[in-house]
Amino acid sequence: MMKRTMRGLIAATCLAAAAGAAQAHTGHGTSSLFDGLVHPFGADHLLAMVAVGVWSVSAWPANKAWQGPATFLLALIASSALGRLGVGVPYLEHGVSLSVVVFGAMLWFAGRATVSPAVGLGVIAAAASLHGLVHGAETPESGFAGYAAGFLLTATVLHLGGVGIGLAIRRRLAEHKRWALGGLGALFSAAGFYLFGQLA
Template sequence: MAFVSVPRIRTLLLAGLALGVGTAQAHTGHGTSGLWTGMVHPLGLDHLLAMVAVGVWSVSVLPRQRAWWGPAAFLLALVLGAGLGASGLLLPGLEHGIALSVVLFGAMLVLARQPLPPGVGLGLVAAAAVLHGMAHGAEAPDTGFGAYALGFMLTTAALHFGGMALGLALRYQAARYQHWALAGLGSLCSAAGLYLFSHV
C-alpha cells in the first residue's frame, strides 16, 4: 500500500463527502428500495465519517495481521443492528447516538498513540455499528431487504477500505507526522460529530 498517494486519497474522500451532502441526516421519511438505495444510504455524513474513521483506526492501532478485525466487527454488528431496526426495534435518541459515535471514533484517533486495549476498542466499534445498523434497518424497503442490505454492506466495506488506505498512506508516506495527522483527523471527526449532534 506504500504506493497510495495522500493527494489521491484526499480527492477520493472529498468526492465521497460531496456525494454524501445530499443524503446527510436523511434517515427517515424518504423512499428506500433495492441495491442502489442501500449503497447510497451510508453516504450520509455521519455514517461516512464513522466508517472511514474505523478503517483508519484499525490500521493505526491494531496489530498489522489483525487490522481487518475493526471493519469485520463493524460489518457484523451492522447486520445485527439492521435486523433489529428492520423489525422495528429502535433505541430512543438513535440519531444522537449515531452522532456521538462519530465523536467517539474521532477521540479514538486522537488517542491512537496511547490506544485503548484492542478488545475495548473493538467492543466500542461493534456497539456503534449496531446504532448505525438500526438506522439502516429502520429504512429498509417493504420488499427486497436482501438487496438493500447488500448495498449498504458493499458501501460500508468500501468506506472501511478507503479509511484503511488512508491510514496506511499516513504510516508509509508521512510516518514522521502520523500521530499529528491522526490527532488532526480525529479532532475534525469529533468536531463534525458534535456539529451533527447539535443539528439532530
C-alpha cells in the same frame, strides 16, 4: 509531501461533512440494491466507517487491522435485522452522530496511547449497532435483502477507503503519525458535533 497529504485529508473530511448535513436518512427510497448502495454516503455513516478503517490500521498490527471493519460490518447487519423487526433505542439519530465524535477521539488516542483490542472492538460494535438500527428501521419488509446487500457493499468500500488513508499516514507521515491522526481525529469529532447540532 506531508502538507499536501494533510490538506487532502482535511478537504475530504470537510466535504463529507458538508455533503451529508442531511445525513441521507431521508430523501431516497429504501427498498432496492441501489438505495442501499447510496445510503451510507450520509456524512454520519461515511465518517464513522472511514474512521474505523483508519483506526484499525493505525492502532493494530497489520495482520489484525481487518478485525475493526469486520466487527463493524457484522454488528451492522445483525442490528439492521433487529431494526427491521422494530427494535430501537431513544435518540437513535443523536447516538449515530455522537458515534462519529467517539471514533474521532479513538483516532486522536491511536497516536498517543495503546487501546485494548477488546475495548476498541466493543466500541466499534456498539456504534455499528446504532448505525444498523437506523438502516433496518427504514427498510420495508419487501426490500430488506437488496437494501442490506447494497449498504453492506458500500460500507465495505468505505472501510477500505479508511484503511487506505491509514496506510498513507503510516507510510508517508510515519514521523508525524501522532499529529496526523490527532488532527484527523479532531476533524472527525468536530464533524460529529456539527451533525449532532443539526438534530437539535
